[in-house]
Amino acid sequence: MKFLFVLLLSIGSFNVLAVEVVIHNVSSLSSNAQNTVSTWVNQSVEKTQNTLGPLKQTTLPIYLKPQYFAFEPVPWATVKRNNPDGLELHIDRYASLNAFTKDWTLYHELSHLYLPLLPYSGFWLSEGFASYMQNVIMRDSGIITQPQFVQRLNAGFDRARLQTKTKTQPLNKLSADMWKQRAQQRVYWTGAAFFAQADLELQKRGLSVAGIIKQYQTCCRPARSSAKTFIKELDKLSGSSIFTTLYAKYNTRTDFPDISKKQLNTL
Numbered sequence: 502m503k504f505l506f507v508l509l510l511s512i513g514s515f516n517v518l519a520v521e522v523v524i525h526n527v528s529s530l531s532s533n534a535q536n537t538v539s540t541w542v543n544q545s546v547e548k549t550q551n552t553l554g555p556l557k558q559t560t561l562p563i564y565l566k567p568q569y570f571a572f573e574p575v576p577w578a579t580v581k582r583n584n585p586d587g588l589e590l591h592i593d594r595y596a597s598l599n600a601f602t603k604d605w606t607l608y609h610e611l612s613h614l615y616l617p618l619l620p621y622s623g624f625w626l627s628e629g630f631a632s633y634m635q636n637v638i639m640r641d642s643g644i645i646t647q648p649q650f651v652q653r654l655n656a657g658f659d660r661a662r663l664q665t666k667t668k669t670q671p672l673n674k675l676s677a678d679m680w681k682q683r684a685q686q687r688v689y690w691t692g693a694a695f696f697a698q699a700d701l702e703l704q705k706r707g708l709s710v711a712g713i714i715k716q717y718q719t720c721c722r723p724a725r726s727s728a729k730t731f732i733k734e735l736d737k738l739s740g741s742s743i744f745t746t747l748y749a750k751y752n753t754r755t756d757f758p759d760i761s762k763k764q765l766n767t768l
C-alpha cells in the first residue's frame with residue numbers, strides 16, 4: 502500500500518471492497534500525512550460499508566483541502582453531487598490517525614452517499630440519516646461504546662428540543678429555510694429521531710434501518726428522489742408501513758418526539 506502512494510504522486514488510489522477510493526490533492530501533504538490520511542479514509546469507508554453495505558458507486562472521489570490551522574481534525578466537509586458523487590474534506594494536515602478516526606465527520610458524509618439527493622424540504626431526512634448513522638457506524642466499529650452512542654444521540658435530541666422552542670415552523674418548511682434560520686440542530690436531530698424510531702419499530706420484525714438501506718442500494722437508489730418516493734421504497738423493502746407512518750408524523754411536526762435513553766439503549 503505504501504508503495505502505491507509513493508508511485509501515485511498526485512492521486513492516491515486503492516480498492517476498498519467494491520468501491521475505488523481516489524484521493525485528490527493527497528500529494529500536497531507530507532509523506533507521513535499521506536499515509537495517515539489514506540489509511541483513515543480507507544478504514545472509514547470500510548467501517549461505513551460494514552454497517553451500511555457496499556456503496557453503489559464504483560469510484561469515490563475525495564477532494565482534500567488540507568489546512569495549516571484548524572481547531573478540529575475535519576473542520577468542514579461536504580458531499581459533491583456529481584457522477585460519481587464525491588466528498589470534499591477540509592482537514593487539519595497535522596492531525597493524527599487516532600484524532601481523524603475519532604472525528605464523526607467522515608462517517609456522516611459517507612452516510613449521505615447512501616441516499617439520493619432529496620429536495621430542500623426533505624433535508625431533515627438526509628441530515629437525520631447521516632447524523633443517526635455516524636453514531637451507529639462509530640458504535641458498530643468500536644470507536645464509541647454503547648453508553649456513548651446513547652449519550653451522543655440524546656445530547657443531539659436535547660439540542661433539537663431546545664431549538665424547537667424558538668424555531669417553530671413545520672419540519673419540512675424549516676428544512677428548506679434551515680441555513681437562513683440557523684435551525685440545523687432541530688432539523689438534523691429531529692431527523693435522527695425519525696431514523697431511531699424507525700429502527701425501534703423495525704427491530705420488532707428482526708429488521709434494521711441499515712439493513713433496509715443496504716438493500717435500497719442494490720435495488721432502487723436513484724441519483725435524485727422526492728422524499729415521498731424514497732419513503733415508499735423503504736416501506737416496500739421492509740414489507741411494512743413503518744416509514745410512511747412515521748413520515749406522516751414527522752414531515753410537518755412542530756414538536757420533538759418522545760424517545761427515552763432507555764429506548765435508545767435497545768438500539
Ligand SMILES: [Zn+2]
Binds near residue numbers: 609613631
Ligand atoms: Zn450532512
